Amino acid sequence: xxxxxxxxxxxxxxxxxxxxxxxxxxxxxxxxxxxxxxxxxxxxxxxxxxxxxxxxxxxxxxxxxxxxxxxxxxxxxxxxxxxxxxxxxxxxxxxxxxxxxxxxxxxxxxxxxxxxxxxxxxxxxxxxxxxxxxxxxxxxxxxxxxxxxxxxxxxxxxxxxxxxxxxxxxxxxxxxxxxxxxxxxxxxxxxxxxxxxxxxxxxxxxxxxxxxxxxxxxxxxxxxxxxxxxxxxxxxxxxxxxxxxxxxxxxxxxxxxxxxxxxxxxxxxxxxxxxxxxxxxxxxxxxxxxxxxxxxxxxxxxxxxxxxxxxxxxxxxxxxxxxxxxxxxxxxxxxxxxxxxxxxxxxxxxxxxxxxxxxxxxxxxxxxxxxxxxxxxxxxxxxxxxxxxxxxxxxxxxxxxxxxxxxxxxxxxxxxxxxxxxxxxxxxxxxxxxxxxxxxxxxxxxxxxxxxxxxxxxxxxxxxxxxxxxxxxxxxxxxxxxxxxxxxxxxxxxxxxxxxxxxxxxxxxxxxxxxxxxxxxxxxxxxxxxxxxxxxxxxxxxxxxxxxxxxxxxxxxxxxxxxxxxxxxxxxxxxxxxxxxxxxxxxxxxxxxxxxxxxxxxxxxxxxxxxxxxxxxxxxxxxxxxxxxxxxxxxxxxxxxxxxxxxxxxxxxxxxxxxxxxxxx
Numbered sequence: 001x002x003x004x005x006x007x008x009x010x011x012x013x014x015x016x017x018x019x020x021x022x023x024x025x026x027x028x029x030x031x032x033x034x035x036x037x038x039x040x041x042x043x044x045x046x047x048x049x050x051x052x053x054x055x056x057x058x059x060x061x062x063x064x065x066x067x068x069x070x071x072x073x074x075x076x077x078x079x080x081x082x083x084x085x086x087x088x089x090x091x092x093x094x095x096x097x098x099x100x101x102x103x104x105x106x107x108x109x110x111x112x113x114x115x116x117x118x119x120x121x122x123x124x125x126x127x128x129x130x131x132x133x134x135x136x137x138x139x140x141x142x143x144x145x146x147x148x149x150x151x152x153x154x155x156x157x158x159x160x161x162x163x164x165x166x167x168x169x170x171x172x173x174x175x176x177x178x179x180x181x182x183x184x185x186x187x188x189x190x191x192x193x194x195x196x197x198x199x200x201x202x203x204x205x206x207x208x209x210x211x212x213x214x215x216x217x218x219x220x221x222x223x224x225x226x227x228x229x230x231x232x233x234x235x236x237x238x239x240x241x242x243x244x245x246x247x248x249x250x251x252x253x254x255x256x257x258x259x260x261x262x263x264x265x266x267x268x269x270x271x272x273x274x275x276x277x278x279x280x281x282x283x284x285x286x287x288x289x290x291x292x293x294x295x296x297x298x299x300x301x302x303x304x305x306x307x308x309x310x311x312x313x314x315x316x317x318x319x320x321x322x323x324x325x326x327x328x329x330x331x332x333x334x335x336x337x338x339x340x341x342x343x344x345x346x347x348x349x350x351x352x353x354x355x356x357x358x359x360x361x362x363x364x365x366x367x368x369x370x371x372x373x374x375x376x377x378x379x380x381x382x383x384x385x386x387x388x389x390x391x392x393x394x395x396x397x398x399x400x401x402x403x404x405x406x407x408x409x410x411x412x413x414x415x416x417x418x419x420x421x422x423x424x425x426x427x428x429x430x431x432x433x434x435x436x437x438x439x440x441x442x443x444x445x446x447x448x449x450x451x452x453x454x455x456x457x458x459x460x461x462x463x464x465x466x467x468x469x470x471x472x473x474x475x476x477x478x479x480x481x482x483x484x485x486x487x488x489x490x491x492x493x494x495x496x497x498x499x500x501x502x503x504x505x506x507x508x509x510x511x512x513x514x515x516x517x518x519x520x521x522x523x524x525x526x527x528x529x530x531x532x533x534x535x536x537x538x539x540x541x542x543x544x545x546x547x548x549x550x551x552x553x554x555x556x557x558x559x560x561x562x563x564x565x566x567x568x569x570x571x572x573x574x575x576x577x578x579x580x581x582x583x584x585x586x587x588x589x590x591x592x593x594x595x596x597x598x599x600x601x602x603x604x605x606x607x608x609x610x611x612x613x614x615x616x617x618x619x620x621x622x623x624x625x626x627x628x629x630x631x632x633x634x635x636x637x638x639x640x641x642x643x644x645x646x647x648x649x650x651x652x653x654x655x656x657x658x659x660x661x662x663x664x665x
Contacts, residue, residue, distance in 0.1 A: 011036075014045055026053050044074025048083045055090050063090045081110035085117040092124045100124055115146045119154070131162055149180035157188060165196045183213035190222045194229065197381075202226040217246035221253055224260065233263040251280035255287040262293045270294035285314040289321040292328070299643055301328040319348035323355045330362060331617055331643070338362060353381030365620040372620075373477035389471070396468040398478035403432030408469040410438040411459065414522075415579070416598035417473060418443055419605050420621070420631060423488035424475040426452035436466055445580035446602075449494055483630050490633050491607030499584030507588055510547040510570060513661040516586060516603075517542075517569070518552045518594035519559070530615040531595045533646050536562035539569065541650035543658050549589060551582065551599055590661070593653065596622070604632030611636050611653065616643040 010018065017032035033050040036043050051066030067087045071080060088103030104121035107114055118141035125134035138155035156171030172189040175182075186209035193202035203226040209219035224239030240257035247253060254277035261270035274291035277284055292307030308325035312318055326341030339362060345355040356378035363372035380388040389410060394400070396407055409425060411418040418439050429435045429452030439447055441458040448456055457463060470478060479487065507514060520532040539562060542548060550571035555563055563571055576582050579602060586592055586603045592610045594600040596618055603610040612629075614622055614637055622629065622637060629635040638649045 010045065017046075018049070021049060021053065026056060029053060042073040044070050044077045044083075045079070047073070048079065048086070051090070052086055055086065055093070058093075060090050060093045064094060081107045081114050081117065084110065085114065085120060088117070088120050088124075092120070092127075097124060097128055113144050113146060115141060115148075115151070118146060119151065122154070122158075126158060131158060134158055135162060135164075149175040149178035149182075149185075152178060153180060153182065153185050153188075156185075156192075160188060160192050160195075163195075165192045168192045169196070181212060183209040183216045183219055185209075186212065187216060187219035187222050190219070190226060194222065194225050197229075199226050199229045203230065215246055217243045217250065217253070220246065221256060224256055228256075228260050228263060231263070233260050236260040237264065249280060251277040251284050251287065253277075254280070255284060255290050258287070258290040258294065262290060262297060265297060267294040267297040271298070283314055285311045285318060285321070288314065289318065289324060292321075293324055296324065296328045296331065301331045304328045305332075317348045319345040319352050319355065322348060323352070323358060326355075326358060330358075333617070335362060335366060351381075353378045356381075361620040365622075365624055367483060367623060369476070369482050370480070373481065377474065377477065379473075389469070391469050393466060393468055395474065396470040396478060397474075398480065400468060401432075402428065402468070405432070405467040406434040406436065406465070408436045408438060408463065408466040409475070410469060410471055411440055411443075412471040412473055414598060415440060415443060416601040419446075419493070419579075419598060419601040421472040421475055422447060422450060423486075423492050423605070424472070424479065425450055426492075427479065427487040428452065428470075428475070429454075433468075436464065438463065442578050445496075445578055446493065446583055448580075450492070486630055491605060493583065493602070493605040495583040495587040495606060496580055499581060500587045503585045503588045506572075507547075507549075512546050513590045514547045514549055514588065515542075515657070516549045516551040516589040516592040516594070516599075518592070518597050518599045520552065520554075520556060521595060521597040522554070530618070531597065533595060533613065533650075534562070535559040537646065537650065539566055541654045542568065543654050544568075546657065546661065549585070551576075551585060551589075551592065551594075552597070591657075600635070601632075604629070604635045607634050609634050609636075611638060611656075613646070613649050613653070614639045616640040616645075 013032060013036060017029045017036070020032070021029035030050060030053045033046045033053070036046040037050065040046070047066050047070035051063045051070065054060070054063035054066060064087070067083055067090060071083050071087065074080065077083070084103045084107035088100045088107065091100035091103060101121060101124060104117050104124070107117035108121070111117070118137060122134045122137035122141070125137055135155070135158050138151065138158060141151060142155065152171045152175035156168045156175060159168035159171055169189065169192050172185060172192065175185055186205050190202045190205035190209065193199070193205060203223065206219050206223035206226055209216055210223065213219065220239050220243035224236045224243065227236035227239060237257065237260040240253055240260055244253045244257065254273045258270040258273035258277065261267070261273060271291055271294040274287045274294060277287035278291070281287070288307050288311035292304040292311065295301070295304035295307060305325060305328050308321050308328065311321040312325070315321070322341045322345035326338040326345065329338040329341060339359065342355050342359040342362070345352055349355070356375050360372050360375035360378060363375065396402070407428060409428065422437065422439070425435050425437055434454045435452050436455045436457060437447065437450065437453045438457045438459055441460070444456055444458045447453070455464070479485070481487070517538065519535050519538050548569045550563070550569050550573050553573045553576055555573065563569065572585065576585065582599060583602055583606055586606055586608050589608065592599065592603040592608060593613065594603070594610065595613045600610055600612045610632065612622070612635055616639070618639070621631065627637050629637060638652055640646065641648050
């Protein structure tokens with residue numbers, strides 16, 4: 001309600017009533033207003049302000065009659081704009097929306113810069129879900145110079161609801177510049193920044209909200225959302241736990257907690273959190289989606305589909321659910337249906353990088369390389385994947401002439417990726433470029449003799465000037481690589497002769513075929529559970545009569561007992577200094593048997609006989625169903641027939657070892 005004031009020069013009695021009204025002494029003020037009305041039943045100010053008191057006491061019917069009567073008798077009053085505004089507020093409270101909007105508009109015709117009329121109209125339009133009109137009402141008020149932190153905050157909240165994140169952020173920043181230090185404002189600003197994928201900034205805004213109000217559950221939840229998107233799952237989980245402690249019956253918090261647990265691969269706990277969320281709200285689409293993610297992670301893809309279907313039934317335009325449903329179908333080898341899901345996710349959100357990247361990898365795995373390489377460039381938009389290198393020079397995309405140019409090829413992902421795609425360096429050099437190759441420090445010695453490379457640099461060292469750059473995994477796109485045009489004759493890497501001689505001497509005493517084995521990869525990789533065979537299981541499957549050489553450097557605690565108790569394995573991983581040393585050892589082996597690790601890529605690049613043991617659905621680069629690899633001529637592939645079941649692979653492996661080396665064994 002507008003503050004009580006008189007439309008004309010008030011009498012002493014009216015002045016006294018207004019003074020009491022402004023002090024909040026409503027009953028005393030009302031008594032005087034009614035005393036005035038007994039003498040002058042058409043007194044505009046007494047009718048108007050008595051109506052305001054009725055509204056303040058939530059007696060809206062009486063307020064409506066009094067203020068409407070005031071305007072009938074005093075439509076030309078100097079305070080008529082305030083009376084129309086208050087009448088609009090009363091009619092809005094009575095549910096008379098059209099009449100309320102008419103009152104606000106009359107008030108604004110009388111005084112276009114009257115803030116309460118603008119905000120009252122905007123709030124009513126917002127309650128009526130006429131959100132675009134409400135946003136324009138707020139913007140109109142701001143355009144004519146009505147400002148203030150609260151108005152900017154409300155406008156920001158509405159713009160955020162409309163999905164207009166950049167504009168909402170401007171409004172929130174204007175509110176802050178106007179002096180607002182509201183925890184809700186900073187928390188909502190953080191939520192908008194999350195939607196804009198500006199996650200570090202979002203985290204800072206949420207932390208500011210928590211500093212202002214440590215008991216703000218939504219701020220803790222939004223902080224968790226930012227941390228989860230930054231890949232900081234353990235911290236996200238702690239934030240959700242704090243939020244739940246403050247608001248234990250908020251279903252969305254339990255669902256968000258499940259998302260963090262999914263990211264940490266703690267799937268049974270994630271499923272339990274989703275069940276708690278659904279007990280509070282059975283129709284919470286996010287909880288069904290996150291529950292599907294937990295089931296998928298546990299290998300229960302068919303059950304996961306039912307959860308994703310329920311989420312989509314509740315919210316048809318739910319890009320995350322369509323994406324996750326596609327991933328479950330991919331695991332079930334229903335590839336066409338998976339692609340349809342990724343397409344649907346992109347219909348919901350055209351700039352959804354995770355869906356673009358998933359579609360790219362499925363295309364690559366299915367040998368649809370032209371479209372796959374193009375879409376694989378979306379990996380840069382996924383902050384949890386590849387952080388983009390920002391250089392002042394353009395990226396080479398295969399179109400620019402390279403003759404006389406200096407170009408930087410730079411590693412971007414794992415060691416195996418660098419080994420696989422450094423093969424393009426000679427092809428780039430053949431186009432007339434001076435090639436600078438930047439790789440992980442542990443690969444420098446190995447790649448020192450790579451043909452076509454003018455200068456090799458360890459990551460982190462200063463870079464010389466260059467004209468163009470290209471990440472290693474963007475080279476297949478630049479060259480338009482297809483299955484029949486993979487560059488570089490094999491082998492394309494060489495082991496150092498002196499190191500080879502040392503390892504040959506080290507192995508001289510070991511008779512029979514020498515078989516290198518690698519049974520697990522980097523424990524920090526998120527998909528590592530698909531690329532690990534317990535050492536005890538592997539050793540049981542290997543036939544006798546061979547020398548088995550442990551090539552991997554990292555041994556998990558659970559594999560230590562099998563390693564130290566077995567006399568069937570010569571463990572040399574602890575003696576390997578770097579990849580050049582590993583290459584020299586591989587050169588002395590008759591065969592390398594490895595799960596999907598960087599050592600498998602190394603042996604393939606060296607042209608050494610290599611058998612790679614693959615999960616039911618391995619990484620895209622191994623394609624589908626093939627027993628060979630177009631990337632490495634010396635590699636054979638052994639694939640699981642059922643998810644998580646290595647027994648068939650190990651049986652096949654043992655039989656093939658005997659067939660290949662029967663005479664030597």
